[in-house]
Amino acid sequence: xxxxxxxxxxxxxxxxxxxxxxxxxxxxxxxxxxxxxxxxxxxxxxxxxxxxxxxxxxxxxxxxxxxxxxxxxxxxxxxxxxxxxxxxxxxxxxxxxxxxxxxxxxxxxxxxxxxxxxxxxxxxxxxxxxxxxxxxxxxxxxxxxxxxxxxxxxxxxxxxxxxxxxxxxxxxxxxxxxxxxxxxxxxxxxxxxxxxxxxxxxxxxxxxxxxxxxxxxxxxxxxxxxx
Amino acid sequence: xxxxxxxxxxxxxxxxxxxxxxxxxxxxxxxxxxxxxxxxxxxxxxxxxxxxxxxxxxxxxxxxxxxxxxxxxxxxxxxxxxxxxxxxxxxxxxxxxxxxxxxxxxxxxxxxxxxxxxxxxxxxxxxxxxxxxxxxxxxxxxxxxxxxxxxxxxxxxxxxxxxxxxxxxxxxxxxxxxxxxxxxxxxxxxxxxxxxxxxxxxxxxxxxxxxxxxxxxxxxxxxxxxxxxxxxxxxxxxxxxxxxxxxxxxxxxxxxxxxxxxxxxxxxxxxxxxxxxxxxxxxxxxxxxxxxxxxxxxxxxxxxxxxxxxxxxxxxxxxxxxxxxxxxxxxxxxxxxxxxxxxxxxxxxxxxxxxxxxxxxxxxxxxxxxxxxxxxxxxxxxxxxxxxxxxxxxxxxxxxxxxxxxxxxxxxxxxxxxxxxxxxxxxxxxxxxxx
Numbered sequence: 001x002x003x004x005x006x007x008x009x010x011x012x013x014x015x016x017x018x019x020x021x022x023x024x025x026x027x028x029x030x031x032x033x034x035x036x037x038x039x040x041x042x043x044x045x046x047x048x049x050x051x052x053x054x055x056x057x058x059x060x061x062x063x064x065x066x067x068x069x070x071x072x073x074x075x076x077x078x079x080x081x082x083x084x085x086x087x088x089x090x091x092x093x094x095x096x097x098x099x100x101x102x103x104x105x106x107x108x109x110x111x112x113x114x115x116x117x118x119x120x121x122x123x124x125x126x127x128x129x130x131x132x133x134x135x136x137x138x139x140x141x142x143x144x145x146x147x148x149x150x151x152x153x154x155x156x157x158x159x160x161x162x163x164x165x166x167x168x169x170x171x172x173x174x175x176x177x178x179x180x181x182x183x184x185x186x187x188x189x190x191x192x193x194x195x196x197x198x199x200x201x202x203x204x205x206x207x208x209x210x211x212x213x214x215x216x217x218x219x220x221x222x223x224x225x226x227x
Numbered sequence: 228x229x230x231x232x233x234x235x236x237x238x239x240x241x242x243x244x245x246x247x248x249x250x251x252x253x254x255x256x257x258x259x260x261x262x263x264x265x266x267x268x269x270x271x272x273x274x275x276x277x278x279x280x281x282x283x284x285x286x287x288x289x290x291x292x293x294x295x296x297x298x299x300x301x302x303x304x305x306x307x308x309x310x311x312x313x314x315x316x317x318x319x320x321x322x323x324x325x326x327x328x329x330x331x332x333x334x335x336x337x338x339x340x341x342x343x344x345x346x347x348x349x350x351x352x353x354x355x356x357x358x359x360x361x362x363x364x365x366x367x368x369x370x371x372x373x374x375x376x377x378x379x380x381x382x383x384x385x386x387x388x389x390x391x392x393x394x395x396x397x398x399x400x401x402x403x404x405x406x407x408x409x410x411x412x413x414x415x416x417x418x419x420x421x422x423x424x425x426x427x428x429x430x431x432x433x434x435x436x437x438x439x440x441x442x443x444x445x446x447x448x449x450x451x452x453x454x455x456x457x458x459x460x461x462x463x464x465x466x467x468x469x470x471x472x473x474x475x476x477x478x479x480x481x482x483x484x485x486x487x488x489x490x491x492x493x494x495x496x497x498x499x500x501x502x503x504x505x506x507x508x509x510x511x512x513x514x515x516x517x518x519x520x521x522x523x524x525x526x527x528x529x530x531x532x533x534x535x536x537x538x539x540x541x542x543x544x545x546x547x548x549x550x551x552x553x554x555x556x557x558x559x560x561x562x563x564x565x566x567x568x569x570x571x572x573x574x575x576x577x578x579x580x581x582x583x584x585x586x587x588x589x590x591x592x593x594x595x596x597x598x599x600x601x602x603x604x605x606x607x608x609x610x611x612x613x614x615x616x617x618x619x620x621x622x623x624x625x626x627x628x629x630x631x632x633x634x635x636x637x638x639x640x641x642x643x644x645x646x647x648x649x650x651x652x653x654x655x656x657x658x659x660x661x662x
Contacts, residue, residue: 054656057561059560059561059655059656059659060655060656079565079566080565080566080567083560083563083564083565083566084563084565086560086561086562086563087562087563087564088563091562092558092561092562094558094561094659098554098555098557098558098561098659099558100555100558100559101242101555102238102239102241102242103235103238107238111235111559111562112562112563114228114231115559115562115563115564115565115568116563117228120231159562160562163563
């Protein structure tokens with residue numbers, strides 16, 4: 001395995017069972033993600049993209065097959081080790097922003113640093129720096145409900161970046177935003193990618209293809225890649 | 228980390244102020260009601276005991292009746308003789324004994340001038356030995372105690388106003404006491420009792436308005452035929468006695484009962500169905516304590532139930548909160564929260580509610596107790612108040628803070644465990660999809 005491969009999956013299979021009905025969400029998925037990649041994971045809903053993202057993001061486990069994150073086999077880890085990997089190596093960005101509603105923007109960012117056991121003294125400075133870089137220095141103390149959708153998604157992006165993760169997993173990050181704001185977020189992601197951050201973008205919006213350097217398409221739990 | 232969880236928990240509670248307040252209220256009411264009931268009960272108990280202590284704690288009342296629990300003295304049979312009094316006086320643990328004869332009066336009269344008489348209705352008079360004043364802790368304010376064999380009486384302040392406030396009876400005045408059997412006896416007032424000793428729970432029941440020596444006022448006789456000749460012997464309905472000290476009350480009691488049952492005059496005259504009965508001061512205090520204890524236990528049970536209901540309230544609201552925040556729980560897990568953090572987050576919230584409820588409950592309990600006692604004091608005065616002297620003092624124990632905090636925290640933890648576990652066990656994928 002070459003050094004610049006961040007994630008590798010081998011014959012990843014995920015089967016959901018509801019009663020006697022089996023549904024194969026992932027079928028023999030083997031992919032490699034290199035450091036600095038901006039991957040667009042595309043496909044219709046129900047194709048298995050979110051399942052793949054959840055497994056890559058250590059939120060879910062595969063039924064069979066293996067996942068390696070920076071050379072570490074995730075299938076053998078238990079819950080609290082997975083939580084630690086999520087906090088330190090993965091940054092999530094969701095379609096619905098998913099900020100914690102009862103705490104301020106800056107505290108939302110600090111929260112992810114609490115989970116990564118970052119020293120209390122440095123948390124605020126890091127969070128402020130991130131907010132400033134994303135043009136949010138005026139709303140640091142605001143509650144999520146007092147922010148616009150674009151602002152909320154930028155706070156979420158700052159939260160994802162706070163622990164300097166190996167990869168950002170963005171699940172339809174523009175899905176709840178108007179086109180102008182969506183564009184801003186995509187440009188932000190692109191600039192983050194240019195600074196060397198690996199990004200996996202899950203979307204079914206084909207207009208976002210242009211931001212990615214690789215496009216992986218899913219259909220019925222199977223992947224195919226085209227340039 | 229713990230400080231961070233704590234701050235997060237406080238933030239979560241603050242973001243739902245009304246909900247938090249209402250949940251708190253359940254605990255506050257539970258804890259404060261336990262405190263109010265127990266504190267008020269304790270205060271009243273101490274107050275009553277204080278009243279009792281005005282009366283001699285070594286005192287005993289000896290009579291015939293039913294030796295049940297509580298013992299009942301029947302005031303229908305006069306059986307104790309002067310000989311019995313003498314023998315009881317000689318018992319080692321007995322300090323003093325005085326016979327008491329109750330003399331029902333028809334009227335009391337004074338002479339106003341040579342031929343003018345003024346009459347007042349008479350109540351009852353106690354005939355006894357001068358020691359009785361000591362036993363009953365009756366203090367003489369003016370004058371002195373009556374003497375045996377003399378036509379002398381001691382009266383209460385109220386009795387001096389029998390013929391009107393404008394012409395109070397004075398030391399040295401002569402009154403004419405007419406007994407129910409129409410015999411009239413002249414009596415000179417030699418002492419007036421102190422006001423304060425007229426008014427407390429027990430002496431109120433036992434203090435007559437007039438006290439005098441058995442000779443010449445008392446004449447209740449019982450007869451016995453000895454060789455065909457009827458002997459008439461003076462007999463008393465009850466005896467007052469004191470033990471040499473508070474430690475010897477029980478011994479004195481046993482000695483007296485032993486004597487009475489074996490060869491006393493009283494055992495000959497007593498009806499078969501009656502027992503000798505001794506009511507001690509301590510017994511009365513114990514009785515009051517027991518009644519108080521039962522009331523306190525009852526209300527404490529109710530209060531504990533209300534605390535449990537408060538706990539159920541916390542559990543209920545925590546379950547609702549966990550369900551409501553399902554997606555946030557999923558999000559926190561996605562950004563790296565361990566299950567332990569989620570567990571602590573919700574457990575802290577319920578514990579904080581329990582703790583705050585306890586602290587506020589103690590504060591409300593303390594002020595509530597003060598209020599209740601103030602109301603009780605007003606009531607006592609409204610009731611006429613002659614039966615009580617002084618007022619109830621607040622007897623609030625600072626230990627309540629510790630006890631309440633322990634109970635509150637325990638309730639909070641107990642109520643939070645299930646909801647917090649539910650939150651911590653969530654599957655992040657499912658939780659994130661929740662809407």
